[in-house]
Amino acid sequence: MPDSSQGNRSSRSEQYRLLNTPFTHAALAYYSRQGMGEILNSGKPFNEARVLKGSKDERFGRSVLNWSLSQGHIERIDDFGELSRSEGPKGLVFVQTDIMPEIVSNNRATMNAVKLELQMENAGDAGCLHEAFAYNAGHGGMIQSGALTVPAITYLEQAPLISGGTAGERLLAGERIRESEVHAQIELNRYLFFKTLWWDRVIQVEEGTDQYFLTSRGKSALQKAGSAELTLSYFEMLENQYDLALGNETYGFSDGQICRDAELNAHASNGITKVAVAPHIVQQLSENRMLQEALGGGGLYIDYGSGGGHMLIQAAQEGPETLRKLVGVDINAKTVRESKKIIAGKGLENRIEILQGSITDPDIMRILAAQVARSGGGVASINTILHDIGPELSRQFLRAHAAFMPNVPLIVTETPRIPMEVLQANPDSRAPSFQWLHDSSGQHLYFENQLRSLLEECGFEILSEESFGMLRDTNQNQYSQAVTWITRPRAGKK
Numbered sequence: 001m002p003d004s005s006q007g008n009r010s011s012r013s014e015q016y017r018l019l020n021t022p023f024t025h026a027a028l029a030y031y032s033r034q035g036m037g038e039i040l041n042s043g044k045p046f047n048e049a050r051v052l053k054g055s056k057d058e059r060f061g062r063s064v065l066n067w068s069l070s071q072g073h074i075e076r077i078d079d080f081g082e083l084s085r086s087e088g089p090k091g092l093v094f095v096q097t098d099i100m101p102e103i104v105s106n107n108r109a110t111m112n113a114v115k116l117e118l119q120m121e122n123a124g125d126a127g128c129l130h131e132a133f134a135y136n137a138g139h140g141g142m143i144q145s146g147a148l149t150v151p152a153i154t155y156l157e158q159a160p161l162i163s164g165g166t167a168g169e170r171l172l173a174g175e176r177i178r179e180s181e182v183h184a185q186i187e188l189n190r191y192l193f194f195k196t197l198w199w200d201r202v203i204q205v206e207e208g209t210d211q212y213f214l215t216s217r218g219k220s221a222l223q224k225a226g227s228a229e230l231t232l233s234y235f236e237m238l239e240n241q242y243d244l245a246l247g248n249e250t251y252g253f254s255d256g257q258i259c260r261d262a263e264l265n266a267h268a269s270n271g272i273t274k275v276a277v278a279p280h281i282v283q284q285l286s287e288n289r290m291l292q293e294a295l296g297g298g299g300l301y302i303d304y305g306s307g308g309g310h311m312l313i314q315a316a317q318e319g320p321e322t323l324r325k326l327v328g329v330d331i332n333a334k335t336v337r338e339s340k341k342i343i344a345g346k347g348l349e350n351r352i353e354i355l356q357g358s359i360t361d362p363d364i365m366r367i368l369a370a371q372v373a374r375s376g377g378g379v380a381s382i383n384t385i386l387h388d389i390g391p392e393l394s395r396q397f398l399r400a401h402a403a404f405m406p407n408v409p410l411i412v413t414e415t416p417r418i419p420m421e422v423l424q425a426n427p428d429s430r431a432p433s434f435q436w437l438h439d440s441s442g443q444h445l446y447f448e449n450q451l452r453s454l455l456e457e458c459g460f461e462i463l464s465e466e467s468f469g470m471l472r473d474t475n476q477n478q479y480s481q482a483v484t485w486i487t488r489p490r491a492g493k494k
Contacts, residue, residue: 017428018153018200018221019228021146022107023436024071024093026238027064028100033242040074040085040094048081056247063440064241070423070432103147106131107239111232111261114151116185117193118158120263122334129192150228151235152196156203156218157225158267159183159193168222171203176211226271227430233264234437241440251441253332260441262334269307270342273383276468277413278314280484281381284411286320288486290463294409296377298324302368302408304359304397305385306330309339312352325375328354329364359385360396365404372405381411384482390444391454398458402489409463409488412455416480417445422473429471431481448480460487 031040034053039046052061068074072090074083085091109127116126129148157168160183170177184190194212197203202218205211214222221228236258243249250256285291285301295301299322303311306328316326330336336356343352357364359382372378380401386394401410418431426432438445446454455462462485469481 016227016430016433018146018149018202018217019231020071020428020433022150022231022235022238023067023433024073025100025104025147026241027067027073028093028097029104030061030064030242030245031094032097032101037094037097040097043085043087043091045077045082045084048083052245055245057245059442060241060245060440063436066420066423066439067432067436069420071427072424104239106147107235110148110151111235111264113186113189114155114232115261115263117155117189119160119183119185121337122261122263128186129189146200148192148196149200149202150231152193152200153202153221153225153228154232154264155193156197157222157228157271159190168225171212171214172219172222174213176206176209176213178210179212224271224275226268226273226275227433229264229268229271230437231433233261233268234441236261237437237440244440260437262332263338266308266335266338266342269384270310270313273307273310274314277383277482277484278311280466280468281311281383281411281413282315282318284464284486285315285323285379288464290488291379291409291486292320292322294377294379294407295320295322296375298322298375299377299379300324300368300372300375301326302372302378302380303328304380304382304401305388306339306354307335309343309352309354311381311383313343313346313348316348316351317346324351325371326352327368327371328352329357329359329368330354331356331358360389360393360400362400362404365400369404372408378405378408379411380405380408381413383413384415386412386414386451386454387438387443387445394454395458398455398460402459406489409486410460411484411486412451413482413484414446414451415482416448416451418471418479418481419473422471422479425473426471429481430469431471434481448483451483451485455485455487459490461490462487 031037034051036050048065051065052058055061072086073093075086077084085094110129112124112126113129115123159167161167161170161181162183163181167177167182179190179194182190201215202221203212204215206213237251237260240249240258244251244258249258251258253259301315301323306312307330309328312326312328315323330339333356336354339354343349355364415434418435423432435445452462464486466484467480471479471481
């Protein structure tokens with residue numbers, strides 16, 4: 001789906017520019033803790049090995065390095081790893097290097113404060129934002145640093161109103177709200193979030209009143225607030241990027257001291273999926289003849305790695321009438337609990353079932369295959385999960401689906417890896433931050449041609465392809481930020 005206009009691209013750039021600050025902060029904090037502040041400030045050349053010095057796990061330092069290159073903060077001098085601060089305005093970011101460790105040290109506390117105000121179950125050691133706000137404001141002001149922008153956008157999108165509903169829903173509908181209408185666990189948190197949003201020109205006050213409305217900048221941010229939630233779900237990792245690199249902390253779901261936040265990530269997956277991917281898939285469920293035939297008169301819809309459940313919710317609400325039953329599978333217990341809450345809030349708990357388990361588990365596949373058989377047919381999707389589980393598990397999953405459900409088409413959506421030269425040409429797109437989060441957390445972003453080869457290797461026939469969020473390099477070649485393929489196992493072809 002190509003970009004429709006330069007104006008739309010500018011709007012997207014503005015939105016993601018708002019969301020990029022935490023990554024620059026984390027990079028500067030990393031450099032400071034490496035003792036590189038003076039080198040970067042002076043403009044002296046350095047080798048990339050200096051950035052990785054002492055690393056037991058280089059992926060964390062490389063994510064920092066790649067971010068700085070993509071944003072134009074540093075540039076390569078030669079092909080042997082020699083780098084220097086960029087000349088011009090983008091290189092001046094390093095004047096803030098030495099104050100960033102203190103700002104970044106508030107990341108986890110800020111994330112927990114958001115969860116507290118959104119009434120999420122696992123808010124951790126949540127409290128007041130005052131310390132983070134005061135330190136930030138004392139070093140250049142909110143406009144310059146923007147340390148609370150991502151948490152504030154996440155907060156505004158979901159902030160519960162005393163009368164019911166959320167602030168985000170009301171504001172996106174073009175209505176006004178008063179700060180006092182928003183439920184607050186700690187009133188000072190609400191005040192500081194609203195002040196941040198006003199300072200960042202996300203919301204403004206109607207003249208002569210105390211009522212807030214969304215700016216065009218704010219509307220763009222809230223419409224794609226899933227990207228803010230995604231970033232916020234990794235805030236603890238960004239805070240500890242240096243310690244993770246040195247091996248003082250570990251990252252992982254089962255054995256890590258640090259991991260992305262499952263509840264926020266569940267909401268993020270909903271917010272990102274609903275923008276382009278879910279509407280396209282729902283449309284195909286209604287219009288694609290092969291998918292309609294696979295569903296039959298009352299077929300089952302399966303979403304592998306269902307996250308927050310939005311793909312299932314949108315399919316249930318807007319999909320074909322023949323879609324009677326929907327099932328999601330997710331391995332993370334916290335994500336499953338949060339998705340069930342979201343689904344129940346939509347009144348869809350009788351139509352949508354969520355199973356906890358691995359999509360490579362034969363027992364899960366047998367349960368799904370039995371449900372497909374009882375329903376008289378089915379269609380499945382897997383959205384941005386193959387990069388999460390990596391090549392070997394991706395092969396196991398694809399072959400298992402083909403073996404257990406050879407007649408069930410599989411809709412595959414993925415976010416391909418973008419080459420560095422394209423990131424550098426599009427520093428304010430979602431792609432640079434997306435690659436930082438996934439590379440640091442050990443996920444495997446595939447190049448687009450690798451994904452096609454993987455599907456074909458595992459016996460799938462690609463029937464159609466749709467691309468979203470196109471980026472261009474300096475030669476105007478186009479690269480997809482997301483691709484949806486409609487596929488089916490070759491053995492199921494009639």
